[in-house]
Amino acid sequence: MLTDLFNRVMEVGARKIETREINGVTYTTDRLIPVYPKTVEEIELNTLDGLIEYIKSEVDKDAKGNRLIVQIKSPKSVRLCSELLEGGKRNTYVDCKALLPHINFDCSLDSEEFNIMLQSSFVDTEDKNLLLKVAGNVKETSVKTVQDDGVSQVVAMSTGVASVEDVILPNRVSLKPYRTFTEVDQPESEFIFRVKEGITFKLIEADGGAWRLEAIKNIKEYLEKKLEGIENIDIIA
Structure with missing residues (x-):
């Protein structure tokens, strides 16, 4: 066998x-x-x-x-x-x-969470400082009403013992979150800023993802500059 x-x-x-x-x-x-x-x-x-x-x-x-x-x-x-x-x-x-840091876009955050997110995950810009100021001054105990016409928001805030002042909140803001390699410039893009009674804050991306193309362009330009003179390299994006 x-x-x-x-x-x-x-x-x-x-x-x-x-x-x-x-x-x-x-x-x-x-x-x-x-x-x-x-x-x-x-x-x-x-x-x-x-x-x-x-x-x-x-x-x-x-x-x-x-x-x-x-x-x-x-x-x-x-x-x-x-x-x-x-x-x-x-x-x-x-x-x-x-x-990269995890950024809570499209999520409602309380004042402290929103403040920490802005300070730790965004490059300093004029609109970032404005949002930090708003988040730091709008307190749940001081807000009377939140008026919303779908485009802009007005918050009625107590500014004294017997006085109430309407504050118009910024809607579209330009911010630079950390979303790509830190060696290149972070793309700036528009966000919708919303406030809900509670008080909670939310950022919603509003550029249709165009920042991705800018980030890729920035990476390509950075690599082309740093690898200039090396003949056996092709950079594609």
Whole structure:
């Protein structure tokens, strides 16, 4: 029995694989699986400067001298990869992802939460300082009514023992949240600022996502400047 099994294995192993072409398509008498070189293990980084340092150092022999592509996938993700290899694959050498704060857009926050979010996650601008002033002065015990016409809001606030003053709140404000790599300028975009009785504050993005295109443009310009003179690099966005 063992002899028959051995002979059968040897017969299968020695079988000749034939190929035939029919109507322009090549067929074989056996199932063949292509064997490609193993792809490299990628390095994970969190800054654009780290990516630039890796490219300039030429630390990996596999990447040195070959055509390299820097792909800007999004405002917070950039990767360094090779040109097409056999079988249509690429080596990814570096996967670079920005470390960014979590920002609660479209969420109602109380005065303290809103204040902390603005101070920790936004670049200083005139409108940021204005919102900090509003959030710090509008107190739940001092607000009488909130009038809303769908565009602007008016808050009636107690300003003294017997006096009440109407305060018009800013609606569309221009802010610069941290939404991309810190090496580049943070895109400025418009937000709708809303206040609800309670008192809670909310920021709603109002630029249709155009900031993403500006962020990608800023990253591309930064990398082009820093990698100027390196001929085997293509930057795509």
